[in-house]
Amino acid sequence: MTDTSTITSDIVIVGGGIAGLAMAARLAKRTAFTITVLDGDRTPEMPDETLQLRTTSLNSAALTLLEDAGVMAHLPARFLTDFNRLEAGSRNAPDALSFSAEDIDLARFGVFVENDRLRAALWQTLASLTQVTLISDARLSSFHHNDDHVDGLLDDGRALHTHLIIGADGARSQVRHLAGISSQQRDYAQEAMIINVRLTGSPGHTTWQIFTPSGPVALLPLHDRQASLIWYDRPGQIHKRMSMSDDTLRAAIIEAFPTRLGQIDTIIERGRFPIRRLHAQRYAGKRVVLIGDAAHVIHPMAGQGINLGLADVVSLAEALEHESDPGNDQALSRYQRRQWPRNAAMLTGVEQLHHLFTLPFAPLRTLAERGLRGADRMGPVKRFMMSLATGQPLTTGRGHSDHDTSS
Template sequence: MPNTRPDFDVIVIGGGMVGATCALALAGRGLNLAVIEAQEPPRSWSQGAIDGRVSALNRASQRLFERLELWESIRELGVNPYQAMHVWDALSGGQIHFDSQALGEPDLGYIVENRVVQRVLWEQLENAEAVTLLCPAGIVGLETDSSGAQLMLTDGRTLTTRLVIGADGRDSLVRTLADIETETVEYAQRAIVAQVRPTDWHRDTAWQRFLPTGPLALLPLADGRCSLVWSADDDRARELLALDDAAFSAALTEASELRLGTLTLDSPRTAIALRRQHATTYIRPALALIGDAAHAIHPLAGQGVNLGFMDAAELAAAILLAHRHGRALGGRWTLRRYERARRHVNAQMLQMMDGFKRLFGNTEPLIVRARGLGLNLVDHLEPVKRLMMQSAFSGQFSATSRQRSASQQRLFSDHFDS
């Protein structure tokens, strides 16, 4: 790269929820930033319309947005807390119920439409200090070395930067251009996503039934509807997608065992091919990957976006620390600090969700019986159940992740409260 001063200190490629969060965590801290995004998020929508894409935000993500002074704006546009989660197995009959009261908390998390989060983030970026939004825009080329990075944009421009952050999704062009490989397992499943209207109140509870062909999840929305995420093996998914709305609603109602009464499809259906994917490295000189660009996970526990937000927070913390001490933003010290904090934690979660997917997809009679007994046993062991709830609630699944979270919080306190 040329030795002249770069156009930007940091360029974030991908202005979705995770990329925009990372940019905002860096904004106003003496850095010159740019965000490259192909399409702006919607700014308005008709009353009663629900985004087909929702996220279940845990407490760690909520606290990050509170630190960034965004949570109240997100709440005003609409969130729905869920107080409980009920999980049951179609083959064994085993079940387990989690309730926020057991933790002494008002809820276990929030169901939030993705467009709500994206709108709040984007509006804050538009007003942030020293942030340039390049939209619509994209890249066609990328070169990096120890001194920085050079980007070739689709409109023919060339930009230079000290650090590129790839937040451009699981099919990341940044990752491809950086020649970073992935460890990938195709699940041969699709997640069918839609909104449904139950005849019975959802009770602010997240419902999940494990079927032999994949898990079915119903997430409670504020207006009484539920967001559906039905993961099914490819053959079953094709059958379900071929049904008309009435037949699909009938199949869904049967699959849910009428836990919420009759379920009626209330939106178009979309389907997403599922896979487990993990980048072999998150970093190159002057480059870091975050969110789905670094890892893709099965949606059965709704942890994907929460992992991405923690990536964004940890990378921002490492960059701010480097900036404070005069270290290279895209140097090995900065980027290794981020990768050490996140890669192992993310790998643990990917493996855990992969294990759950395989366990509950197994139809061997002894396995079915064992998992049913296990679910029922844990449901009656309150200390174990509280520990499981606390881990999911906080997004901290190991002693290492708890240590990292505490370190991150101290660093953010230093920067955000100053």
């Protein structure tokens, strides 16, 4: 039976992933707007103790956002793993580039947390807020904008009336499509294999990445001697490894990963996903705006996908929080002028890094390794890269401001 009711709110957020839910939480904290979140999936539930497949890093700026919105109260500390050191290199120079949080007067760069736990915590936070309405199993079919509002239609027949639509519906964004916003996309002809393992010893609090001609291998330390291993390669190779027995896969990991990994006690779970790049030509249209993966998809080797999306959240909320009309063209333009160049620079930088370290010609890869060592010795370069990793304005040692990247 078709539902003919109308959903009315100041802002409608399409997409109930981490970025969309965080957007609702930030706006509810900082504004009086009524907010509806439309999510195409079922209502998320907090997972049991079992380690979930997908894990993300949250930098200190993202953590500040989530703490301010009350989300961290729904995430038990035992599921959060601090990381205070980042290292990158090659087999010959595994720590050619190394960052310590102490270098910029931080106790940690951030934490690793499972995506499903974070999403469930966000949903729980929003469920208690009277100005937020959560609707699951709902998809946007169409919309058209007027001078002062947007009318839309859901796939179940319900109508929509709002002043602003925020597209947070991922890389295949329906909002982006319906708004007529084009994007530049590229398939890297690579996949990432995620292998969750339990080690015989603690993985510590360092996350590291080793570049190889076929793609990086990386470790994300997790709780209870667990770790997430990321292995980038051609789809055919990933397909073969997905079908290996645990013992055969363990042997393949030992051969491909550096010895610092240590011994694997148990292979818990494995999965795969394609590697793509996407950047929307613009983030804002008339009474519509994009955030997160709907606006940009970055190569995951930088570990910045969620953090870029949460930076969008902060920037858009700041553009809207003093507006009486959330669909104000000037407010949306301010957001686009701020975020589009920042994200474009990050996407370009990570793409260049990917190309540099997957070069087929060995002497060129050697030059790339030397470049990492050079960056490690250059204080300003290191501090700038660490500011990107944390999402915080760059400071010199002992707290003196050197360069502000927040504007």
